[in-house]
Each structure stands twice: as C-alpha cells, then as structure tokens.
Amino acid sequence: MHGADNMQWQVNVFDELDSYTLYSLLQLRVDVFVVEQNCPYPELDDKDLHPQTRHVILKKGEKVIAYSRVLAPGVSFDGFPGVGRVCVSQTARRLGLGQVLVEKTLSVAAELWPDTDIHISAQCYLQQFYQDLGFKPASEPYLEDDIPHLKMIKPVQ
Template sequence: MSVLNHAFDELDVHTLYQLLKLRVDVFVVEQTCPYPELDNKDVLSSTRHIYLKEQDSIGAYARCLAPGVSFDQGSAIGRVAVGLDSRGHGYARLIMKEAITTCRQLWPGKPVMVSAQVYLVGFYQSLGFQMLGESYEEDGIPHQDMMLR
C-alpha cells in the first residue's frame, strides 16, 4: 500500500480513470446523488490529488485545493472517498492526515477547510476540525463547513 500525492499533469490516464471512478462510485452511485462531479478544479496547477494505492487499485482519495478556490479563508480538502472494499482499515484517517500535511506545507499559515457531510462531523472533529456556522444542504445532502487552524 502506498500513499501518493500528485498534480493533475502527473497522473497517468489509468490512474486518473481509477480516481474518477472511485469518486463517481461513492458520491454519485452509492449516495444516489447526481451532481457535477467534474468541476474544473481537478486540473488547476495548484490542486493536489492524494490517493492510496493498493496493488493496482485506488482504495482512498482526497483532493487539496488552494486558498480561494473553494474557500476564501483557507485551503480545502474535498472529494474524500474510500472505496467500499477498502473501508474499515483506517484509510480515511490516513488519507486525511496526508491531505492535512499537504495543505499545511503548500499553504502555511492558512486554515484548512472541509465541507463535511453532516454524518461525518465527528470523524472530522477527531482530526481537530471545528464546525463553522450552520449546516446546509448541498446536492440534497446535509453538509457542515469545518475549519482546522
């Protein structure tokens, strides 16, 4: 198992396909939420793609965005996904720790933000994130903005 960290231009087409398939499998199919998965943020030169590779498959993924892309006040971690067959092994925590480290290295002094699905607020709090404001609905799913200072 390896945790990898790449810019969009560093991804080969097979890896990119696997990353997008994982995200669609989790967010669109599993959560039955049709939404615009391809949002042009993946291709930004500042975006980092963090993923856990198990042999030839992607087990977990997170995307790091520069300040100002999704949140004005800080960098953002989003599209956090763990494949159905990879759950229960602590991969979400592992991928989030790598994503947090990446955001802190690339954008020092800026808080790290997440738009968490409400049912995962406790998980993000266990990583040090604090809730901001009220929860809201995005694409039919309750979300909560959270910040790690």
C-alpha cells in the same frame, strides 16, 4: 494494517496523473458520491485541473482505494485552502484508512500553505470524524447536492 505492504501513497498535480490512475480515481469518486450516495452532481468541476490542486491517492496495486484533493486558497473557500472529495473504496473501509487519508491530506495542505486554516465542506454525518481530526464546526448545516453538509475549519496548529 493488514495487507498494507502493497499499498502506496502518491501526491500529484493533474498533469502528473497517468490515464489509468485518473480513470481509477474518478471511478472511485463516482462510485462513492454518485452511485453509493445516490446523488447526481457535477463530479467533474474543473477544480481537479487547477495547477495548485494536489491529488492525494492511495493505491493497492493499480487500483485507487482512497483519495482526496487539496485545493488552493480561493478555489473552493475564499482565501483559504480546502480539502475535498475525501473517499475510501467500499472494499477498503473499516481499516482506519479514512483517518490516515485525512491526516496525509492535512499534511500536504500544511506543507503547501503553512500557517493557514484549512476548510472543508463536510457531510454532517461525518462531523464527529472530522472533529476527532481537529476540525471545528463553522456553520449551521446546509444542503449541498441535497445532502446535509456543514463548513468545518481546521485551525493552524
């Protein structure tokens, strides 16, 4: 991957995030989900603070360019771990980072909760992307913050 030498992954609980990283990851999430998708919604939902939430971060220098979070069973999905807020900076798209990000996120979830299906509420237009990564559709489409989503499940390997 071009320019990958100055990129670094980190996986943190909330208390391990320094203020610049926190600011940068929140800026990325707002840029993608609120501004780019023109969707006002409660971005700060307290799930970031959960002691078992893991923040999966790819930084280029000090800037967060890809992010997701892994949620403990029951935080978003009854009895199952979940993945959410999957996003890549506009400036870093089309480099294959989305796939690498999700694979990294799934490995973090599998490490924490082995032998457990992983759930996601995916935007419908990304259904094929997630299917290619092993997720299976598990609901009819529904509206979440006025954007069509569907529940998808990555079964245990």
